[in-house]
Amino acid sequence: MQGMVVVDGAGNGKDASTNNPTTTRPPPKLLRPLLLVAVLATAFLAAVVLLLGAGAGAGMTSPALPNLDALRRPAACARNEDKEASSASGLRRWTRAPASAWHNMSDEELLWAASWRPSVRRYPYRRVPKVAFMFLTRGPLPLAPLWEGFFAGAGSRDHFSVYVHATPGYRPNFPPTSVFYRRQVPSQVTRWGDPSMCDAERRLLANALLEPGNERFVLLSETCVPLFAFPVAYTYLTRSRHSFVGAFDDPGPHGRGRYRPALAPEVRRSQWRKGAQWFELDRALAVDVVADARYYPKFREHCRPPCYVDEHYLPTVLSVEAPDRIANRSVTWVDWSRGGAHPATFGAADVDEAFLKRLTSSAAADGEQRSGKERPCTYNGQPAEVCYLFARKFAPSALEPLLKLAPKMLGYGGGSTRNNSAAKRIG
Numbered sequence: 001m002q003g004m005v006v007v008d009g010a011g012n013g014k015d016a017s018t019n020n021p022t023t024t025r026p027p028p029k030l031l032r033p034l035l036l037v038a039v040l041a042t043a044f045l046a047a048v049v050l051l052l053g054a055g056a057g058a059g060m061t062s063p064a065l066p067n068l069d070a071l072r073r074p075a076a077c078a079r080n081e082d083k084e085a086s087s088a089s090g091l092r093r094w095t096r097a098p099a100s101a102w103h104n105m106s107d108e109e110l111l112w113a114a115s116w117r118p119s120v121r122r123y124p125y126r127r128v129p130k131v132a133f134m135f136l137t138r139g140p141l142p143l144a145p146l147w148e149g150f151f152a153g154a155g156s157r158d159h160f161s162v163y164v165h166a167t168p169g170y171r172p173n174f175p176p177t178s179v180f181y182r183r184q185v186p187s188q189v190t191r192w193g194d195p196s197m198c199d200a201e202r203r204l205l206a207n208a209l210l211e212p213g214n215e216r217f218v219l220l221s222e223t224c225v226p227l228f229a230f231p232v233a234y235t236y237l238t239r240s241r242h243s244f245v246g247a248f249d250d251p252g253p254h255g256r257g258r259y260r261p262a263l264a265p266e267v268r269r270s271q272w273r274k275g276a277q278w279f280e281l282d283r284a285l286a287v288d289v290v291a292d293a294r295y296y297p298k299f300r301e302h303c304r305p306p307c308y309v310d311e312h313y314l315p316t317v318l319s320v321e322a323p324d325r326i327a328n329r330s331v332t333w334v335d336w337s338r339g340g341a342h343p344a345t346f347g348a349a350d351v352d353e354a355f356l357k358r359l360t361s362s363a364a365a366d367g368e369q370r371s372g373k374e375r376p377c378t379y380n381g382q383p384a385e386v387c388y389l390f391a392r393k394f395a396p397s398a399l400e401p402l403l404k405l406a407p408k409m410l411g412y413g414g415g416s417t418r419n420n421s422a423a424k425r426i427g
């Protein structure tokens with residue numbers, strides 16, 4: 001509410017000083033109301049700047065007050081200032097992507113910086129939404145050549161960005177031409193089944209949020225492969241009304257059995273949900289997740305093995321807070337049919353045309369549904385032909401057959417940018 005009022009006040013003030021012709025030759029009678037408006041607007045904005053500074057500045061040494069000087073300048077200068085501020089160079093200050101993914105912020109600083117969002121909904125510039133591909137890895141990316149072929153299908157770097165979370169100290173060796181070059185983010189030690197896993201997911205999300213162009217955020221691992229050409233995945237994600245987070249109610253010991261009463265009253269046992277950790281979120285939900293101070297600290301403290309934060313936190317919290325904004329399913333295919341604590345891993349011997357055909361066809365979706373874990377696959381409320389954009393888990397040995405079959409079976413790679421119908425629908 002406060003934000004709305006503030007925005008309106010600022011907008012009116014600016015319009016009055018730039019568009020009203022009376023400001024150039026002000027008749028005395030009009031001068032006083034104008035001055036009053038100017039003074040009020042200035043006071044309003046100054047108060048806002050100070051409030052924001054005070055609210056956010058508890059741990060900060062010197063909150064920046066970049067606009068205060070401009071507000072104090074006499075009205076005669078206002079027109080030039082406005083022109084400058086509304087030019088691309090002025091706005092770029094807010095819209096520019098950081099040059100490298102690296103920075104020296106602490107997690108606390110990072111999550112705070114990532115939690116900003118504009119209150120004005122309409123972007124005052126042509127914003128091309130990007131998909132952020134966030135790789136949660138131990139270090140090496142053995143399937144990187146496959147991903148390079150996938151991203152080559154994007155034509156340019158305008159539609160995606162890449163982030164890599166690896167073991168601290170890991171030094172990747174990608175050439176400057178690679179999409180992975182300098183895309184590593186500051187990382188912490190991450191253990192499977194431990195809350196540090198979920199910390200890493202939020203850290204990746206926060207790093208990707210620092211780029212204002214990023215609109216969709218996909219979490220991937222080093223064993224993931226793309227199942228379609230870039231334009232298909234891009235269109236699928238950017239046109240979806242839902243975020244792809246798996247969420248289902250499992251009454252058994254591996255579902256509700258992992259609920260912890262200490263999570264009440266925020267989460268009741270009946271609200272407990274489970275889902276794969278490989279999420280896809282839109283920007284609004286991503287900001288909610290990095291800013292969450294209500295649920296996450298409790299999950300982190302009380303959800304300890306055999307309760308796994310990364311399998312329950314997002315499915316549960318988003319089912320409580322935003323049930324209509326998630327698809328209750330993942331876009332990442334995985335095979336649990338062999339049983340056990342880990343899904344199947346596919347190597348060179350598994351990858352052939354028939355296998356890839358199964359993954360990319362609707363049959364893959366049907367098979368998954370029969371396991372009873374997922375609801376029937378829909379997309380924007382309609383039965384969907386394509387349920388999965390990515391698949392896991394693939395061993396390094398799968399790289400060679402995948403590289404060979406990708407141009408024919410998956411629509412990317414092979415050194416040429418593909419020309420499919422989905423590509424034409426972009427832009």
Ligand SMILES: *[C@@H]1O[C@H](CO)[C@@H](O)[C@H](O)[C@H]1NC(C)=O
Binds near residue numbers: 104106
């Ligand atoms: C980050 O780097 C800046 C200079 O580039 C330095 O002033 C600041 O103290 C550093 N912060 C941390 C937390 O290391």
Ligand SMILES: *[C@@H]1O[C@H](CO)[C@@H](O)[C@H](O)[C@H]1NC(C)=O
Binds near residue numbers: 242323324326327328
């Ligand atoms: C996901 O599940 C919730 C119930 O938790 C439901 O309200 C919502 O409509 C479902 N989303 C879709 C896309 O079906």
Ligand SMILES: *[C@@H]1O[C@H](CO)[C@@H](O)[C@H](O)[C@H]1NC(C)=O
Binds near residue numbers: 419
């Ligand atoms: C791409 O599409 C255009 C027009 O649809 C066509 O003329 C061209 O031959 C296609 N290129 C390839 C490599 O398929």
